[in-house]
Amino acid sequence: MIATKGYAAQNATTDPALWSFEHREPGPNDILIDIHFCGICHSDIHQARNEWGNALYPMVPGHEIVGTVARVGSAVTKFKVGDKAGVGCMVDSCRVCPSCKAGEEQYCDKGATVWTYNSKTDAGLTFGGYSDKIVLDESFALHIPDNLNLAATAPLLCAGITTYSPLRHFGAGEGKRIGIVGLGGLGHMALKFSHAFGAHTVQFTTSASKIEDAKKLGADEVILTKEAGWDANLGRTFDFVLDCVSAPHDITPYLGLLKRDAVYCSVGIPETPIQVAAFAVAMGRKHVTGSAIGGIKETQEMLDFCGKHNIVSDIEMTTFDKLSEAWVRVVKADVKYRFVLDTKSL
Template sequence: MMNITKAFGTKAAEAPLKPISIERRNLSPNDVEIEILYCGICHSDLHAARNDWGGSTYPLVPGHEIVGRIKKTGSKVSKFKVGDLAGVGCIVDSCRDCDHCHHGDEQYCENGWTVVFNSPDQKYGGTTYGGFSEAIVVDENYVVKVPDTLDLASAAPILCAGITVYSPLKHWGAGPHKKIGIIGIGGLGHMAIKIAKAMGAEVTVFTTTQSKADDANRLGADHVVLSTDVAQMSNCPKQDMILDTVSAKHDVNAYLNLLKVDGAVVIVGLPNQPLEIGAFNVVNGRKSFSGSNIGGIAETQEVLDFCAEHQVTADIELIQASQINEAFDRLEKGDVKYRFVIDMKTLTA
């Protein structure tokens, strides 16, 4: 027996998203059912819906920046009670047995983790459906607590954009007396500015446009460099780490040359085309070009608590479910400051 749930999804790559009905499993002993209040829209949702990366299966319901309230709990649930605020990000299951799972790095699970949507459900069968829906059922071990001091709508993007930048900033030691560069000011980049500043770092933002440069200052950047200006790039102080949030093809070698010895450019954006690295640009100075992928469940809880402590949330545009297709079109054009978030009560209104 399954539960029929209202959702907003698509049945083909070229088709618009529209209201559909999906099936959610009944609660297992360790499951919670979450009434979804808000769900952010990430570029990955757009790519998956339109099969830009290949491998999408339909019908497809996107959404992996989920904030809601516990509606029901399974018989063995101990972390949550009905009425609690809860969040779900990208990961809804993993093998739980490998070294990475044991160390809280479920995103690197050796046996493959289960994505919240468009992923084969290895435990229950079928395909997972995401947060563009009225409710979701998830094992409590893959659910995080959302502090009630955060604005819920603007906290939703922390579940993906926030953790995606927090994890590498923490791993590479962002903090006081560290110079941290951030390439790009979008959904990820604007969160990176806020979080790196809250960590105590000196933040330099690299952008291609003056309008974004002005916004970087508003968001708290200490310095802004127009990457198209040769003089500004050549006069930029050396950085300890540069976080690359750009998802389009671009030249990373210019940024490798702005690193201190032992510095790293860390990419979290996902360009469709390969990036080329000049060997001399990493050999000179023992530099690294690295990557990072979201974060584990414990670290996702950590970033939510960190953001609550420092009152960090995303800059959002709150939309109704009926505006999702328009939001996808605008997102493709970069026309958003800086995250669309769906008010999910409009799904059933």
């Protein structure tokens, strides 16, 4: 077994603290990654505090992981020692169902997706990237383009693919008018991708202080939604709206922006159910949907796209001794735009 140290939540009411645990020895198809950086995702907080009702303790959060390969199993072909590697939200699936065979492992039809942390396996619980090491099958590890800043690449493994996937799936690109709701960890990545795809991109935000940031990040227009009548004259003018807000909010005004047959997609995953007025979707045959990360193949595609276009997350570096403070700021949306933990601080 491989001795590992990290930060673990022991229950729903206390913040993660230093904890020692073990990973398995790498098998023939496994790689051992020395973790250098791990992004802080709002879902880490949701799960550690059992806000989604599925928490397993002790829990070592973290699924935006980057580092270098330290060991490889005898049958490994994708990686060699010294390679930069990343780990996102999942480390295994059934691999044989239609969804897995289609490269959509996150939607495994057998419900057998093994999440990077907070999953129960025959070998025990999975532990994530708030730690110094991780062992996983090479099939679920990602190559990191050499030209990308490693720390700023970490959030691409969740915030990046979570926004890239629906934008690609629903056809964001030249000639399309795309709305991005919320300018936070997810929203700023969505804005960068939509702009890079060539779409006319409109950023919606409640924060006047973020207007200039949005323009710098690639927004063609910025709409401040705290102002009364903000949606006047915008009805039925959008091909797609991607909602990146994790707090409960009324989506009805955004449905009014959609063209006939257009799509509103939620990736923020609010804690409370989304309320949809029947007439808001019936009049215009509009679609309300969601999206969850992306498969391994698409995540690698996203990373390669980022390498080609030099796209990374805007980050604030932090250390483990300041984790509780960072979590408070994440909940307050007081970070531009993603915290990344430096594992050297362990």
